[in-house]
Amino acid sequence: MKVLLLHGGPGATYESFKPFEDHFPQAGIEFFYYDQLDSYLSDQPNDPDLWTIAAALSEVDQVREALGLDADNFYLYGQSWGAMLAMEYALAHQDHIKGLIISNMMASIPAYIDYSKNVLQPQMDPDVLKEILGYEAAGISRTRATWSC
Structure with missing residues (x-):
């Protein structure tokens, strides 16, 4: 079994997967992680x-392809943004994967926005929320929050 791990973000890092090193090898699972383009240790072209x-x-x-992974043994694991990417990959290339593992992500952006507004935001410090919403309204972001299809 071989697993390619896709991190969250966009712009996060592979580091959240370091604990897998303590478990996967003992289970005979070969795994690969990398930083996606414009993330941490990867190339940083900063090209929208x-x-x-x-x-x-x-x-x-x-x-x-570079790792020689194919449908005989290849599982794709995605966490958060990586889970969204993994779902998109599975839809586009299901002939290349044996299985898909989704972690910590909703499959619906409208449902997530609703959850954020109705569950998460009411729990936040009102001053912090006001500042965040102000940045959002001004189109200011610390991450690449607007991806296009």
Whole structure:
């Protein structure tokens, strides 16, 4: 069994997967993690033309191909943003994977926005929420929050 791990973000890092090192090898699972383009240790072209689902899917497929992963043994694991990317990959390339593992993500952006507004935001410090919503209204973001298809 071989697992390719897709981290969250966009812009996060592979580091959240480090604990897998203590468990997967003992179970005979070979795994691979990497930082996606513009994330932590990867190349940093900072080119918005590359911030598309199509470009991210191409990157995952290039990594899969370079590692020699195929439908006989290849499982794709995605966490948060990586889970969304993994779902998109599975839809586009289901002939290349044996299985899909989704962690910590809703499959519906409208449902997540509703959850954020009605569950998460009411629990936040009102001053912090006001500041965040102000940044959002002004189009200011610390991460690439607007991906296009």
